[in-house]
Amino acid sequence: MIAMMTMAVALSGAWQIPLPIVEETNTHVVAGTATTPADDPLTRPIAASRAAEWLAPAPPEKIFGTSYLVGFGGLSVALIDTGDGLVLVDGALPQAAPAILANVRALGFDPKDIKYILSTEPHYDHGGGLAALARDSGATVVASARGAEGLRAGAMAADDPQLAYGGTWPGVDRLRVVKDGEVLALGKIAITARATPGHTMGSMSWSWPACEGKICKQIVFASSLNPVTADGYRYTSAAGAPFVAGFEKSYRKMNALKCDILISAHPDNAGEGRYNAKPGACRAYAERSRGLLAKRLADERAGNAK
Numbered sequence: 541m542i543a544m545m546t547m548a549v550a551l552s553g554a555w556q557i558p559l560p561i562v563e564e565t566n567t568h569v570v571a572g573t574a575t576t577p578a579d580d581p582l583t584r585p586i587a588a589s590r591a592a593e594w595l596a597p598a599p600p601e602k603i604f605g606t607s608y609l610v611g612f613g614g615l616s617v618a619l620i621d622t623g624d625g626l627v628l629v630d631g632a633l634p635q636a637a638p639a640i641l642a643n644v645r646a647l648g649f650d651p652k653d654i655k656y657i658l659s660t661e662p663h664y665d666h667g668g669g670l671a672a673l674a675r676d677s678g679a680t681v682v683a684s685a686r687g688a689e690g691l692r693a694g695a696m697a698a699d700d701p702q703l704a705y706g707g708t709w710p711g712v713d714r715l716r717v718v719k720d721g722e723v724l725a726l727g728k729i730a731i732t733a734r735a736t737p738g739h740t741m742g743s744m745s746w747s748w749p750a751c752e753g754k755i756c757k758q759i760v761f762a763s764s765l766n767p768v769t770a771d772g773y774r775y776t777s778a779a780g781a782p783f784v785a786g787f788e789k790s791y792r793k794m795n796a797l798k799c800d801i802l803i804s805a806h807p808d809n810a811g812e813g814r815y816n817a818k819p820g821a822c823r824a825y826a827e828r829s830r831g832l833l834a835k836r837l838a839d840e841r842a843g844n845a846k
């Protein structure tokens with residue numbers, strides 16, 4: 541009986557543990573365990589298999605003008621000083637919030653001056669720290685309508701290609717919804733929301749000018765465009781069609797954007813270093829995703845997809 545059960549399990553593929561090689565899977569996520577003396581539910585670590593790599597410490601760094609990086613070796617978090625308040629982009633994992641705020645302070649800023657935190661997508665690796673960051677700074681989190689739904693719930697949407705991985709994160713209660721093309725003006729900087737669906741239907745990229753004297757560069761903080769799914773998901777199914785169409789829309793958008801400096805939500809998706817200031821960085825970013833999606837679709841059609 542045991543042998544038969546073993547055989548049945550083996551045939552069903554249940555032995556196969558998903559490999560944590562693709563970005564942003566919830567594979568190996570376990571319930572948060574408190575390691576700090578004062579248990580803070582909003583910064584309880586999510587033990588993702590790639591958390592240590594994503595959160596590799598990195599010093600805060602100026603990009604151009606009054607725009608900075610305050611995140612990590614494997615996850616981007618940006619800080620913009622608008623002259624009349626600060627704006628953060630993305631929040632990494634829950635346990636990352638104290639280090640992000642420490643980086644903000646190390647640059648000489650007060651986290652209480654953070655007015656907005658812009659979100660690229662409702663997943664735990666970019667949105668997990670938003671609740672703690674919003675609480676500690678008093679800032680409002682800004683996202684697309686679909687993004688805000690996920691961030692409020694602290695969970696993936698019912699149509700998310702990675703839904704089967706499961707996992708939740710601290711939900712955000714102070715949210716502002718913006719539409720594609722909407723401009724968020726604060727101080728001397730206007731930040732434009734750029735809907736870039738595909739990885740999730742609520743994914744949003746953000747662009748703004750960074751100036752030094754008369755020289756201005758357009759910075760694009762791009763949401764993840766990685767076509768990564770839980771096993772068994774099919775982009776070639778009816779449920780997958782809006783995602784494929786979303787990716788196509790996002791590629792066109794990334795190709796058309798003025799983009800002098802690309803910050804990718806996962807920096808390793810944008811080439812070497814923490815950001816990419818080479819000409820055509822946003823187009824190359826879109827091309828990388830287009831190639832991955834084409835391969836995935838071909839694998840699905842050939843019956844080779846997991």
Ligand SMILES: [Zn+2]
Binds near residue numbers: 564661663739764
């Ligand atoms: Zn993601």
